Amino acid sequence: xxxxxxxxxxxxxxxxxxxxxxxxxxxxxxxxxxxxxxxxxxxxxxxxxxxxxxxxxxxxxxxxxxxxxxxxxxxxxxxxxxxxxxxxxxxxxxxxxxxxxxxxxxxxxxxxxxxxxxxxxxxxxxxxxxxxxxxxxxxxxxxxxxxxxxxxxxxxxxxxxxxxxxxxxxxxxxxxxxxxxxxxxxxxxxxxxxxxxxxxxxxxxxxxxxxxxxxxxxxxxxxxxxxxxxxxxxxxxxxxxxxxxxxxxxxxxxxxxxxxxxxxxxxxxxxxxxxxxxxxxxxxxxxxxxxxxxxxxxxxxxxxxxxxxxxxxxxxxxxxxxxxxxxxxxxxxxxxxxxxxxxxxxxxxxxxxxxxxxxxxxxxxxxxxxxxxxxxxxxxxxxxxxxxxxxxxxxxxxxxxxxxxxxxxxxxxxxxxxxxxxxxxxxxxxxxxxxxxxxxxxxxxxxxxxxxxxxx
Ligand code: HEC
Ligand code: HEC
Numbered sequence: 001x002x003x004x005x006x007x008x009x010x011x012x013x014x015x016x017x018x019x020x021x022x023x024x025x026x027x028x029x030x031x032x033x034x035x036x037x038x039x040x041x042x043x044x045x046x047x048x049x050x051x052x053x054x055x056x057x058x059x060x061x062x063x064x065x066x067x068x069x070x071x072x073x074x075x076x077x078x079x080x081x082x083x084x085x086x087x088x089x090x091x092x093x094x095x096x097x098x099x100x101x102x103x104x105x106x107x108x109x110x111x112x113x114x115x116x117x118x119x120x121x122x123x124x125x126x127x128x129x130x131x132x133x134x135x136x137x138x139x140x141x142x143x144x145x146x147x148x149x150x151x152x153x154x155x156x157x158x159x160x161x162x163x164x165x166x167x168x169x170x171x172x173x174x175x176x177x178x179x180x181x182x183x184x185x186x187x188x189x190x191x192x193x194x195x196x197x198x199x200x201x202x203x204x205x206x207x208x209x210x211x212x213x214x215x216x217x218x219x220x221x222x223x224x225x226x227x228x229x230x231x232x233x234x235x236x237x238x239x240x241x242x243x244x245x246x247x248x249x250x251x252x253x254x255x256x257x258x259x260x261x262x263x264x265x266x267x268x269x270x271x272x273x274x275x276x277x278x279x280x281x282x283x284x285x286x287x288x289x290x291x292x293x294x295x296x297x298x299x300x301x302x303x304x305x306x307x308x309x310x311x312x313x314x315x316x317x318x319x320x321x322x323x324x325x326x327x328x329x330x331x332x333x334x335x336x337x338x339x340x341x342x343x344x345x346x347x348x349x350x351x352x353x354x355x356x357x358x359x360x361x362x363x364x365x366x367x368x369x370x371x372x373x374x375x376x377x378x379x380x381x382x383x384x385x386x387x388x389x390x391x392x393x394x395x396x397x398x399x400x401x402x403x404x405x406x407x408x409x410x411x412x413x414x415x416x417x418x419x420x421x422x423x424x425x426x427x428x429x430x431x432x433x434x435x436x437x438x439x440x441x442x443x444x445x446x447x448x449x450x451x452x453x454x455x456x
Pocket of ligand 2: 136272278279280281282283284300301302303304305306343344345346347348351354356357358359360366369370373374402405406425
């Protein structure tokens with residue numbers, strides 16, 4: 001892995017290409033090593049990524065040529081990661097001076113929300129509510145750019161998997177650096193007026209010296225260069241394997257044959273995979289594929305029709321609807337009805353560290369989130385109350401809703417999962433939290449933890 005990342009900045013565009021191709025990290029790693037060997041460290045040619053999809057994400061505030069930015073110095077990948085880590089929790093970069101990326105994307109919660117609030121507050125006075133639940137930032141390293149027709153590059157698997165990929169719940173951002181511009185400038189997040197305002201703050205922030213060390217003493221002479229450096233460092237940090245895709249959950253240990261799952265966890269895994277019951281794995285991939293450990297998502301954009309969350313302030317306006325890929329936050333697909341109600345399938349790795357579930361955070365327990373799947377069609381009253389079914393998706397878009405198992409049952413059919421199976425699936429999902437210490441290796445570690453705890 002280390003070899004893949006040395007000289008990372010100069011090869012970053014290759015990494016973006018790998019992401020587009022959705023290669024496994026290991027394969028990307030090997031190819032990246034080969035590319036590193038083949039290419040000189042000279043200035044980069046123009047992006048040589050595959051041709052853009054027919055429908056592309058909207059232009060962002062970030063310059064297109066960010067990877068071609070010429071800095072006085074080319075930092076090593078690990079320097080960029082360290083800088084990015086520090087910037088990620090730098091509150092001085094927000095208008096309020098009190099919000100950093102980490103305030104919403106808490107490292108202790110797999111870079112997801114730190115609390116059970118469906119939406120977080122931001123803005124200059126920290127009183128403006130957001131519109132969506134904060135997603136986890138883990139396991140995004142193979143996320144392809146948004147494309148309306150995705151074909152898995154499996155060779156023999158050429159089925160059109162429909163709209164796939166892109167960052168944010170609606171897939172509207174194509175890269176972590178493009179995405180990072182969003183929260184820095186969003187009026188209800190970090191609320192800076194423009195790029196220059198961010199750079200001015202950065203210049204007098206505790207990270208100014210590290211910025212100069214990484215990119216050169218004159219990095220602040222050119223606001224665009226400093227801005228690009230900031231975004232690249234944040235992006236590099238989010239590509240750091242140890243932080244963002246460690247593959248060290250109990251389930252990973254199970255896949256490596258290091259540990260057994262409990263009977264309940266095994267029953268949960270079986271129900272999760274079973275096409276006639278949970279069928280969860282049809283979207284949340286659970287098996288090793290082409291040598292790569294599963295991401296628990298196929299990155300597809302799908303309409304599943306979760307209930308409206310009336311506690312989100314924006315939803316107090318009866319006319320406000322978050323329709324996902326067709327808007328209002330995403331603008332390039334507005335008016336394309338077939339995209340309404342579609343949200344990107346999130347990874348379920350670390351899902352049990354979350355306090356809110358789905359794009360609108362409508363559930364605050366994992367049991368309820370799983371029960372939604374069992375009851376949506378079999379017992380809609382328990383999901384939507386006595387009001388209208390699919391109460392957050394207007395009738396004219398309801399043809400977009402997924403109707404395959406576990407959905408597609410008629411009211412009064414038996415739910416796809418019993419209450420016991422729901423509990424089993426939840427037990428299984430808890431094995432997807434990173435940071436698991438296998439028993440043998442763990443006996444000493446947990447001994448040390450006990451000793452440390454007893455000192456306090
Ligand atoms: C006030 C809370 C808040 C802050 C601060 C914040 N974010 Fe986010 N972040 C969100 C929300 C909410 C979303 C989902 C947005 C959407 O889908 O429209 C999100 C989405 C993302 C995503 C896409 C994840 C995915 O699964 O597609 C990335 C990457 C990200 N944020 C990185 C950052 C970085 C880097 C910073 C700091 C520069 C930051 N965020 C600051 C709330 C926040
Ligand atoms: C047809 C594809 C599909 C299937 C099948 C599916 N999911 Fe999902 N899952 C999604 C999508 C899409 C979302 C996000 C939807 C949204 O927020 O509106 C999601 C979100 C979730 C979430 C919330 C995660 C978060 O970060 O908030 C959980 C938990 C979840 N799914 C569990 C399951 C379980 C358990 C099953 C099987 C019973 C399952 N899913 C079956 C597509 C699917």
